[in-house]
Amino acid sequence: MSKGDTQFALVLHPLLSRREVKAAKLRAVRKKRESFVRLGRYAMGPDDLWQQSLVFLSSTTPAQCCQAIFLLAAGGVLAVAVMPRDARTLLVNYGARKAQTSPADAPAKNVSDRGRLLSLIDMITSWTQVPHSWFGAFYVVSLACSVFWLAQYLGDGAVLRFIASRQAAAQQPSATSGQVVLGWLMMFLQGARRVFEHLTIIKPSKSTMWVVHWLLGLLFYLSISVSVWVEGSDDAQSLMKMGVAVPTFLFAWVNQYRCHKHLAGLKKYSLPEGGMFDHYICPHYTCECLLYLSMAIATAPRGVWCNRTLMCALIFVAVNLGVTASGTRKWYAEKFGIGPVANRWNMIPLVF
Numbered sequence: 001m002s003k004g005d006t007q008f009a010l011v012l013h014p015l016l017s018r019r020e021v022k023a024a025k026l027r028a029v030r031k032k033r034e035s036f037v038r039l040g041r042y043a044m045g046p047d048d049l050w051q052q053s054l055v056f057l058s059s060t061t062p063a064q065c066c067q068a069i070f071l072l073a074a075g076g077v078l079a080v081a082v083m084p085r086d087a088r089t090l091l092v093n094y095g096a097r098k099a100q101t102s103p104a105d106a107p108a109k110n111v112s113d114r115g116r117l118l119s120l121i122d123m124i125t126s127w128t129q130v131p132h133s134w135f136g137a138f139y140v141v142s143l144a145c146s147v148f149w150l151a152q153y154l155g156d157g158a159v160l161r162f163i164a165s166r167q168a169a170a171q172q173p174s175a176t177s178g179q180v181v182l183g184w185l186m187m188f189l190q191g192a193r194r195v196f197e198h199l200t201i202i203k204p205s206k207s208t209m210w211v212v213h214w215l216l217g218l219l220f221y222l223s224i225s226v227s228v229w230v231e232g233s234d235d236a237q238s239l240m241k242m243g244v245a246v247p248t249f250l251f252a253w254v255n256q257y258r259c260h261k262h263l264a265g266l267k268k269y270s271l272p273e274g275g276m277f278d279h280y281i282c283p284h285y286t287c288e289c290l291l292y293l294s295m296a297i298a299t300a301p302r303g304v305w306c307n308r309t310l311m312c313a314l315i316f317v318a319v320n321l322g323v324t325a326s327g328t329r330k331w332y333a334e335k336f337g338i339g340p341v342a343n344r345w346n347m348i349p350l351v352f
C-alpha cells in the first residue's frame with residue numbers, strides 16, 4: 001500500500017490507497033447492480049429466498065460479519081444460561097466453580113432420575129473436557145493475530161487489503177491512522193500481558209472446562225483482532241475519544257493484572273479479599289469489560305462515541321462473563337456463606 005497517499009484515502013480507509021478505495025467502491029456498485037438484475041430475474045422463482053440470502057451475504061461487510069459472530073455467540077450463551085439448572089451446570093460451569101458444584105446443583109447421576117437429553121449432555125460434556133489452563137492459547141492466538149495484522153500492514157499483505165477494501169466499499173466512515181494504531185496497540189498490549197501472566201503467575205491446576213468454551217474463546221480472539229481496525233472514523237473528535245479511552249484502558253489493564261496476581265496467590269479455593277475484590281465478586285471481569293469499552297471508544301466512527309463492532313464484542317464479553325460471575329457468587333455464597341459476598345457487585349457497579 002502506498003503510504004504517500006492523499007487525504008481522500010485516509011478519510012475512506014487509512015489502510016488503502018485512493019485507487020484501491022475507488023476500485024472497491026466500483027466493484028461494490030457493480031455487484032449490487034448484478035444482484036438486483038439476478039433478483040429481478042428470479043423474483044418469482046422457487047429459489048427466491050436462496051438468491052436473496054446470497055445477495056445479503058455478498059453485501060455483508062467484514063465489520064458486520066464480526067458483529068454477527070459476537071451477537072450470535074452472546075445469544076448462544078444467554079440461551080444456555082436460561083436452560084434448566086442441571087443442563088446449565090453441565091454446560092456453563094468451568095474452573096473452580098465446576099470443582100465446587102454443590103450436591104444440589106450437581107445433576108443426578110442415575111439415568112432413570114433424569115431425562116435422556118440431560119444424560120446425553122452429561123456424556124458429551126464429560127468426554128470433551130479440556131484443562132482450564134488452555135485459556136493461555138487464547139492470548140497466544142491473540143498476540144499472533146496482532147503480529148500477523150502488523151506484518152500485513154507493513155508488507156502490503158493481500159489478506160488485509162481484501163478485508164479493508166470490502167469494508168471501504170460499504171462507504172461508511174473509516175478510522176484515522178491514529179485510531180487504527182491505538183486499537184491495534186491496545187489489543188497487542190492485552191494479549192502480551194495475558195501471555196506474560198500465563199508464563200509467570202498463573203499456577204498449574206487440575207480444573208477443566210467444556211471444549212466449546214475454548215472454541216468460543218478462540219473465535220472471539222480471532223474476530224476481535226480484526227474488529228479493532230476494521231471500523232473507525234475520520235473524526236475531528238478522535239483525539240478527545242483517545243483521551244477518554246487510553247486512561248480507561250490503562251486502569252483496567254493494570255488492575256486486571258493485580259486481580260490475576262491476587263487470585264494466583266490464593267490457596268485453592270478460598271474467598272478473594274482486598275482491593276477491588278472487596279467491592280466485586282469478579283473484578284477481573286469488570287476490568288475485561290472496561291478494556292473492550294475503552295477500545296470501542298478509542299476507535300469510534302465520526303458522530304458516535306463507540307465503535308459498533310467492538311460494542312458487539314463488549315455485549316458478548318458482558319453476557320459471557322456475567323453468566324460466569326453470577327455462578328461464582330453462588331459458589332462463594334454456598335462455600336463461605338452469604339455474609340462475606342452480600343455487599344459486593346458481581347461485575348458492574350450499581351447494575352449487576
Ligand SMILES: NC(=O)c1ccc[n+]([C@@H]2O[C@H](COP(=O)([O-])OP(=O)(O)OC[C@H]3O[C@@H](n4cnc5c(N)ncnc54)[C@H](OP(=O)(O)O)[C@@H]3O)[C@@H](O)[C@H]2O)c1
Pocket residue numbers: 094095096097132133135202203205206207217220256263264266267268269270271272284285288316317320321324
Ligand atoms: N473475553 C472473554 O470473553 C473472556 C472469557 C472468559 C475469560 N476472560 C478473561 O480471562 C481471565 C480469566 O478468566 P477465568 O474465567 O478463567 O477466571 P477465573 O475462573 O476466576 O480463574 C482465574 C484463575 O484464578 C484461579 N481462581 C479463581 N478463583 C479462585 C479462588 N477463589 N481461589 C483460588 N484460585 C482461584 C483459577 O484457578 P483454576 O484454574 O484452578 O480454576 C484460575 O487460575 C479474566 O480476566 C477474564 O476477564 C475473558
